[in-house]
Amino acid sequence: MHSLTAGTKDFAYSPQSLSPFLPTIMSKQLKQLTREEVAKHNKPDDLWIIVDAKVYDLSRFKSLHPGGIAALLDDEVAGQDATEAFFGLHRIEVLEKPQYQRLQIGVIEGETSTYRPLVAGELSKVPHAEPTWLSDGYFSPYYSENHRQFQKAVRKFMDEYISPDAQAREEDGKKPDQSVLDKMAEVNLHAMRMGPGKHLQGRTLMGGIVKPEEFDYFHELIITQEFARCGARGYGDGLLGGKVIGLPPVINFGSEELKARVVPDVLAAKKFICLAISEAQAGSDVMGLQTTAVKTEDGKHWIINGSKKWITNGVFADYFTVGCKTEDGFTVILVERGPGVETRQIKTSYSTTAGTAFITFDNVRVPVGNTLGEEGGGIFVILSNFNHERWVMCCASARSQRAIVEECLKWATQRKAFGKPLTSLAVVRSKLAGMIEKAESTQNWLENITYQMCNMTYKQQASKLAGQIAFLKSYSTSCAQETARDAVQVFGGRGVTKTGMGRFIEHYHRTVPFDSLLGGTEDVLADLGVRQALRAMPADARL
Structure with a gap:
């Protein structure tokens, strides 16, 4: 997961804490040194180490080392090549931070660095790290x-x-x-x-x-x-994940006047939109929604009352694509933030940057012209949106699994236990095999469905791919959760630590269950796929 380097926090202190001795270190010029020369500097007040053919002077840094002074004074570290020990504990981007680059005083003569983070835009060479x-x-x-x-x-x-x-x-x-x-x-x-x-x-x-x-x-x-x-x-x-699922109903079912007023600002990120369907009383059960929309006596406005829950981007949204119960059944209406609309942050297992919200509508007055599609035809508006929403989730899930495969392959190769790399353990290789199989099968199924989408009309997609995409979404998120669990086992304690080597594993393991719920739970979607298949069963099919 080579691009995941910016903003990392491997240590619990700031660059400013190094300020007393930075000027001294910065004044030194990098030297060509031999390993024999480095070996002489192995005392508490004269401490050098080698990491990846680079020589670092840790004499004044040792008291700041988060692992304690003893770790640096070890006979296999002080004055020695500590590359293996370093990469057993730290991510490579640590060496790229200015505060640690300043500790470098030289390089080993005749040797070159082996490791480096990828630069912006590069592809990874790790097997299965890329599709x-x-x-x-x-x-x-x-x-x-x-x-x-x-x-x-x-x-x-x-x-x-x-x-x-x-x-x-x-x-x-x-x-x-x-x-x-x-x-x-x-x-x-x-x-x-x-x-x-x-x-x-x-x-x-x-x-x-x-x-x-x-x-x-x-x-x-x-x-x-x-x-x-x-x-x-x-x-x-x-x-703007809320835009990806909240704007299509406006584009596909809104009036020309409404589209002209809303779409340009949203696509320019000047205004924000979300899809407000789920409620505390009804998640996957769209027809069980209780938010109501009643027309005024003159028939020019809707009066909306109710609440929505777990709404992505709802906290900072300007527009809400809202599913409502109306006299004719189920109707979708675009609501603009204003009097009667209140949003509150919901703290979920992932960060608040998603803007997940609980929304209440208290006698909110909305022009009838904001109706998306026909009155009572809201189920068609929402169902036409589901295929694309779930497909997008599959795209992200497949790639996220692959990133975890890359993290695990790197870690299992460089981490040693009982004197051998983790890859020497059959049980670890078995877990890696399972992760790779899941990532590759998900991507291949996804690409097949994507090809069908490129060659089908929107109407054909709705009839032929609803079941396929539902199956893939259920399969991909199920695979993702298994991969997350196995990745934690490969990383051990680091896999549940929010900083350092396993921080992306911890984050993935903590947040991946959310994917299994969005757009319909795994069980609901799997059942949808089967029901779609049963509808296509030929009447004359017999064993």
Whole structure:
């Protein structure tokens, strides 16, 4: 998970705590040193070590070392090559931090560094860290050269802008920085996340790499999967996840006047929108909703009363795509933030950066022109949205699993137990095998469905892919939870520690159950898939 480096906190002190001796260290020039020379500096007041062919003077740092002075004075560390010991305890990005780079005084003569973090936009060389279409020597019938160029640009953008903000916001719980959202708007990423369609017409996509009429679901898949690499689950939803599911009903079912007023500002990240369907009394049971919308006597407005729960982006949303019970049945209405609308933060297992909210509507007055689709036809509006919503979740789930595979392969290779790497243990290799199988099977099923989407009309997708996508969503999140559990076992105590080597494993294990609930629980979706299959059973089928 090489891009997950910005903002890491491996130690519990700040760079400022090093200030008393930084000027002295910075004044030294890097020297060409021999291992014999380094070995002479193995005393408390004269302490050097070697990490990856680089020589560090820890003489004044030793009292600040979070592992204590004794760890540095060990006979296998002080004055010695501590590379193996270092990488058994710390992530490689620690060496890239300015406060630790200043401790370097030289390099070992005739030797070069072996390890380095990947730079922005690079592909990982770790087996199975990338989907096969991005791996050397593999082929795919699904992706064109344009897709490859597009992926390269999106990854560079993600590494430079998204990942640093993701880690910072996971720490403070605030919504994604507006400067990042504005950068996304500049290249029309907000619009592209809505998938192919007329809303892309006239826009310059990712600097002109892809034309609006050529943008397909594989381009969208690339965006979602590259964003998933940031390894910050709450931030992933905070990055306008509510727009991805809340704006399509407006685009597809809103009046021309409503679309002209709402859509441009949302796609420019000047205004925010969310999908408000779930309630405390009804989650997956859409028809069991209790929020009501009643028309005024003149028939010009709706009066909405009720509440919604677990609404992504609801805390900072300006617009709410709300499912309501009306006289004609179930109707979807766009509500603008105003009198009678109140939102409160819900603390979930992932960070508050997602803006998950409890929303109450108290006699909220909404123009009838804000109705999305026909009155009483809300179930069609919502069901038409579910396929795309669940497919997006599958894209993210597949890529997130792959990132955990990469973390585990790196750790199992470098970590030693009982004098041998973890990979020498059959039980660990068995867990790695299971993770890889799940990641690869999920991605391959996803790409097959995506290909169908590219070659079907919207109506065909609704009839033929609802069951397939429901199955895939149930399967992918089930696999993800098994992968999270096994990853914790591979990392041991570090897998439940929020900082250091296993911090991305801890985060994934803590937040992945949320994915199994969004868009319908695993059991509900699996049953939906079966019911869809039963509807297509031929009447004359017999054993």
